[in-house]
Amino acid sequence: MTDSPLARWERRNGTVLAVASLLYLAAYAIRVLANGLPGVLHDLCLAVTFATWAVFLVDYLVRLRLSRQRPLRFLRTHWLDTLVLILPLLRPVRVVQTYEHVQRRRDEPRLSLHARVIAYASLSAALLGFAASLTVYAYEHVAPGASIRTYGDSVWWACTTLSTVGYGDMAPVTPVGRLVAVGLMGCGLALLGAVTGSFSSWMLQVFAREGENPYPPEADRPPGNSPGACDRTD
Amino acid sequence: MTDSPLARWERRNGTVLAVASLLYLAAYAIRVLANGLPGVLHDLCLAVTFATWAVFLVDYLVRLRLSRQRPLRFLRTHWLDTLVLILPLLRPVRVVQTYEHVQRRRDEPRLSLHARVIAYASLSAALLGFAASLTVYAYEHVAPGASIRTYGDSVWWACTTLSTVGYGDMAPVTPVGRLVAVGLMGCGLALLGAVTGSFSSWMLQVFAREGENPYPPEADRPPGNSPGACDRTD
Amino acid sequence: MTDSPLARWERRNGTVLAVASLLYLAAYAIRVLANGLPGVLHDLCLAVTFATWAVFLVDYLVRLRLSRQRPLRFLRTHWLDTLVLILPLLRPVRVVQTYEHVQRRRDEPRLSLHARVIAYASLSAALLGFAASLTVYAYEHVAPGASIRTYGDSVWWACTTLSTVGYGDMAPVTPVGRLVAVGLMGCGLALLGAVTGSFSSWMLQVFAREGENPYPPEADRPPGNSPGACDRTD
Amino acid sequence: MTDSPLARWERRNGTVLAVASLLYLAAYAIRVLANGLPGVLHDLCLAVTFATWAVFLVDYLVRLRLSRQRPLRFLRTHWLDTLVLILPLLRPVRVVQTYEHVQRRRDEPRLSLHARVIAYASLSAALLGFAASLTVYAYEHVAPGASIRTYGDSVWWACTTLSTVGYGDMAPVTPVGRLVAVGLMGCGLALLGAVTGSFSSWMLQVFAREGENPYPPEADRPPGNSPGACDRTD
Incomplete structure (x- = not known):
């Protein structure tokens, strides 16, 4: 075309x-x-x-x-x-x-709309987190007074940041590390918000269909094109 | 069938x-x-x-x-x-x-769609949090330099993690504890996002119906099948 | 009736x-x-x-x-x-x-649906936060090793908890204080999730209407019943 | 008119x-x-x-x-x-x-509805964060026992607060600083919630359209008025 x-x-x-x-x-x-x-x-x-x-x-x-x-x-x-x-x-x-x-x-067979958004957004967030943890590790582990000293620390820091939990046991202290962290917060949180939002919509959809089909786990791969019509409305 | x-x-x-x-x-x-x-x-x-x-x-x-x-x-x-x-x-x-x-x-009598999603997702999150707090306690309370020393600490940690508040007064320090924590963040936050999203939709629905029925608390158990038709659209 | x-x-x-x-x-x-x-x-x-x-x-x-x-x-x-x-x-x-x-x-004149949900949920959250900060202060300020020592600290703690920011400079240490904190997290976050969700929907609505009316701030009090029909669909 | x-x-x-x-x-x-x-x-x-x-x-x-x-x-x-x-x-x-x-x-050419909400809300949040970081810096950097000592610290604090990560390595300690922080949490989080919500809706929309058009990145600037009809329903 x-x-x-x-x-x-x-x-x-x-x-x-x-x-x-x-x-x-x-x-x-x-x-x-x-x-x-x-x-x-x-x-x-x-x-x-x-x-x-x-x-x-x-x-x-x-x-x-x-x-x-x-x-x-x-x-x-x-x-x-x-x-x-x-x-x-x-x-x-x-x-x-x-x-x-x-x-x-x-x-x-392609995944349903919600599953595709969840897969795309969470994989993107994971790749972003990987790249961010590498860069932060590179700049932080040699900085004086840094709390991120090993690559494991950096991965743990990226996970707590992406989930917005932010314990604060690990946090970047160098300017570059903090810049990367702000970028990760901005992109990662938007992507994970899309994951959470899609998961929430998908769950409402599965539970709405449950009345007809008593086994919800079977319902996550809807046949035909009825879900498409439904998805377009939300 | x-x-x-x-x-x-x-x-x-x-x-x-x-x-x-x-x-x-x-x-x-x-x-x-x-x-x-x-x-x-x-x-x-x-x-x-x-x-x-x-x-x-x-x-x-x-x-x-x-x-x-x-x-x-x-x-x-x-x-x-x-x-x-x-x-x-x-x-x-x-x-x-x-x-x-x-x-x-x-x-x-079955609960409304939103109430079912909220009940399912919050119970799942609670069970996940219980399993995670047990595992984290098992690995952390004997680790040197750990902040989670009693089972009460572990439950408190799981609650602050699931709510994404993450004070950081308690945080896992062992690799296994951190792996479990990342799992809890991933699953728990998606589930609690579904709770929050459904609660938000449900509240909008209750307030939209309030015009006809002046007492909103009576409205959370709608008779008939009109809510079903409504739910399917969101 | x-x-x-x-x-x-x-x-x-x-x-x-x-x-x-x-x-x-x-x-x-x-x-x-x-x-x-x-x-x-x-x-x-x-x-x-x-x-x-x-x-x-x-x-x-x-x-x-x-x-x-x-x-x-x-x-x-x-x-x-x-x-x-x-x-x-x-x-x-x-x-x-x-x-x-x-x-x-x-x-x-009544507020629009979104404004009502925002007003109701945020006022409820504020009252919950006030009650929680009182109770936490009562139990914490006499506890040994507590970080919440004045009522101002308790209010600051309640605000950081409700927003899920959770700096961790203040956190309850007594069992009762932590129980109240968990309750506040559960209820408060659901309510504030409703505030955020409604605000988001309301903003999309205002921007969607903006094409006809070039001054968006005038649009937040829609006359007639067209918004009602619109609200019911989301 | x-x-x-x-x-x-x-x-x-x-x-x-x-x-x-x-x-x-x-x-x-x-x-x-x-x-x-x-x-x-x-x-x-x-x-x-x-x-x-x-x-x-x-x-x-x-x-x-x-x-x-x-x-x-x-x-x-x-x-x-x-x-x-x-x-x-x-x-x-x-x-x-x-x-x-x-x-x-x-x-x-105007942006699509979701892009406009994202642009408006994130720019507003950035301006709010800038004003808040200035005020917090003005009050905090001279306070005894403060953790925010440079303007860079204040910007880093504003970013961790707006993203609700809240590591807690930086936190205001003066009453005025905390008041500004609470204001930033309230306004900023609502605005960023709108950003996240719109991004999530937009992503669902792009993925729903992807079936017809195999290159999703081209789809974010929809021609004609079909997206308008779609946007009005969510």
């Missing part, structure tokens, strides 16, 4: 970009976490980091070209893509989308 | 499994909380633990058989059952469902 | 009960907060406490009688009234309802 | 007031943050503060006059304006509205 060159490009390169972004995240994780890494491996990770970033840049420029929009307008309508280009650690969030796209082409 | 062998099995064994899961939880609680338990009682609790777990295993295998699905597919479509088999402490969450099923057969 | 003896009783005694419950709260507050109270005033407060509680008891029994229900059934269908009878500090929450009832009789 | 003198006044002076309120905030920020400010500049800031406040007062009185309402009624129907007159730090929240009004006149 919408077979513009841009759409074709995006369809063809989705998987390449997803792999590149996972490579980027992996290389970053190894660089941060591996302490006594031999020089060769460290250089390899650095090379992967730059190579994948170059892939993102090329993709961005090609899409800018194919969209036939003026650069400033493209920058504004695709601000999320621009942000992701500058902060490639946010890139893996896009992986979830590609995975779902691939799965759809294979004609597998 | 849906009288497949699987449905018949599930209907017949619901109560047995509910009793078994409560026994499991009770035996676990006694083992964790009773300090100077005589050897015989301790062994009895251990025996109950294994016996009930065996019951869950048998039920799982029978349902796998009756479903006539390939094991891997069954494992994927019944991932919640599989998880509950591996972590039987999550099992009691299913009790709420069985209780409601029993009550329905006795033709008692 | 619904002029049963019970409805007439409730209409007639609403104001009396509201005044009694405010008197109860005031007497409790004076007893807790006034330190060097002369014996006569202290006894007067105690007398008011018991007198108002007796009023609640008489009202409960009269309503039980007029409802013509069996006691156990009445206890179950009016469990909120029963709870309020046992814990009269929760009573003032009902005041909001009476105030609105009085206002309606005076034919004043 | 609604060309009353009041509407004309509001349309004409919106930009003037927006500029005045930003000036007020800037002057306040400079006074609080600049430590070794020369006397002349300090006096200039003070003069700007009073001049802008006078502008707000004149605007309020003119609108009271043009509305032809009795003062008490005007005070009640425009309570938000009255509050903003007394606490001009809340004034900049109105700027967002003016900006949008200006943009609309320029016939630029």
Whole structure:
């Protein structure tokens, strides 16, 4: 239907970009976490980091070209893509989308609307939390007076932050750590709010259907298209 | 209507499994909380633990058989059952469902949709919190430098965590305790989000009906089926 | 319309009960907060406490009688009234309802649905927070090792708890204080969730109407009954 | 259409007031943050503060006059304006509205309903957080035993408070600081609840549309008026 060159490009390169972004995240994780890494491996990770970033840049420029929009307008309508280009650690969030796209082409049974939102938002939040915990660990564990000293501490801190529990036994003290923390709060809480909201709607839906079907756990994969009509109203 | 062998099995064994899961939880609680338990009682609790777990295993295998699905597919479509088999402490969450099923057969007046979601989700959250406080207490109270030293502390910690208040006067310090805490945050917050969301919808509904009926507290048990039609739209 | 003896009783005694419950709260507050109270005033407060509680008891029994229900059934269908009878500090929450009832009789312009839910829920939460801060202060300020030492500390603690921020600089340490805190978390968070949810719906509604009317602040008091039809759908 | 003198006044002076309120905030920020400010500049800031406040007062009185309402009624129907007159730090929240009004006149493409609510509420929350962090810093950094010692600490505190994470490493200790904190919790959380709620609705909408259009990121700027009909129902 919408077979513009841009759409074709995006369809063809989705998987390449997803792999590149996972490579980027992996290389970053190894660089941060591996302490006594031999020089060769460290250089390899650095090379992967730059190579994948170059892939993102090329993709961005090609899409800018194919969209036939003026650069400033493209920058504004695709601000999320621009942000992701500058902060490639946010890139893996896009992986979830590609995975779902691939799965759809294979004609597998798709999840219900609420389940898809929950899966997408919680996976995105988990990837964001992973990237944030890596960056915070990198900046905090060497800072004087820091409470986050091991990577385990950093993961624990990311979990307490994303859930808004915030015990305060671990908290960033460096400016960069706090900046990352504020970003994680902003993005993560919006995503987890979407998870909670969808879960709440989904639960109301399951309980509303329960009258006809006495076994609610069977009801979470509704056949036909009646749920679609229902979903559109909420 | 849906009288497949699987449905018949599930209907017949619901109560047995509910009793078994409560026994499991009770035996676990006694083992964790009773300090100077005589050897015989301790062994009895251990025996109950294994016996009930065996019951869950048998039920799982029978349902796998009756479903006539390939094991891997069954494992994927019944991932919640599989998880509950591996972590039987999550099992009691299913009790709420069985209780409601029993009550329905006795033709008692049923609660409204919102009240049912609130009751189900808050009871599940309470059972999860109980299981989590037991496990966290078991691992934390002997750890050096832990802030959770008595079972009361652990319950207080679970309450502050579930409400996302998170004062931080109590927080787990052991890896297992933190893993349980993350699980409690994930499941508990989704459930309590459903409670809050349903309460909010219910309140809007009560206030919307108030115009016709000047006494809102009488309105929380609506007669007839008009609320059903209303509920389905939200 | 619904002029049963019970409805007439409730209409007639609403104001009396509201005044009694405010008197109860005031007497409790004076007893807790006034330190060097002369014996006569202290006894007067105690007398008011018991007198108002007796009023609640008489009202409960009269309503039980007029409802013509069996006691156990009445206890179950009016469990909120029963709870309020046992814990009269929760009573003032009902005041909001009476105030609105009085206002309606005076034919004043009523607020929109969302505004009413926000007003009711936030006032209830504030009254709950006031009662909780009084009780927590009474039990905590004499406890060894407590962080809540003045009434101001207690109010600050109640605010951080209700907002789920939970800094942890103040937290109850006595069993009774923690029990009250858990109650406040449970009720208060549900009420404030309703406030947030209604505010969110209301904001979407105002912005949706903005297209026709360029000045949104004028739109929060919609004339006619079009918003009513709209409200009922969400 | 609604060309009353009041509407004309509001349309004409919106930009003037927006500029005045930003000036007020800037002057306040400079006074609080600049430590070794020369006397002349300090006096200039003070003069700007009073001049802008006078502008707000004149605007309020003119609108009271043009509305032809009795003062008490005007005070009640425009309570938000009255509050903003007394606490001009809340004034900049109105700027967002003016900006949008200006943009609309320029016939630029408008954002979808959810995007507008998210933009408005999060900008308002950010401006509130900025004003609160300034005031809290002004009162806290000189208080004995305070944890908020630099302006960076104050911003970090405002972020942890708005997200309800509340680590507790920073918390106000002075009465004024705590009062501002409670105000920030009340307003900020309601606004961010609106952000989270709208984001959740928007995500459900994007995923519901995804079936027809395989590239969800393109779907966030829906053409035509179908989304309007959809938005009005939620």
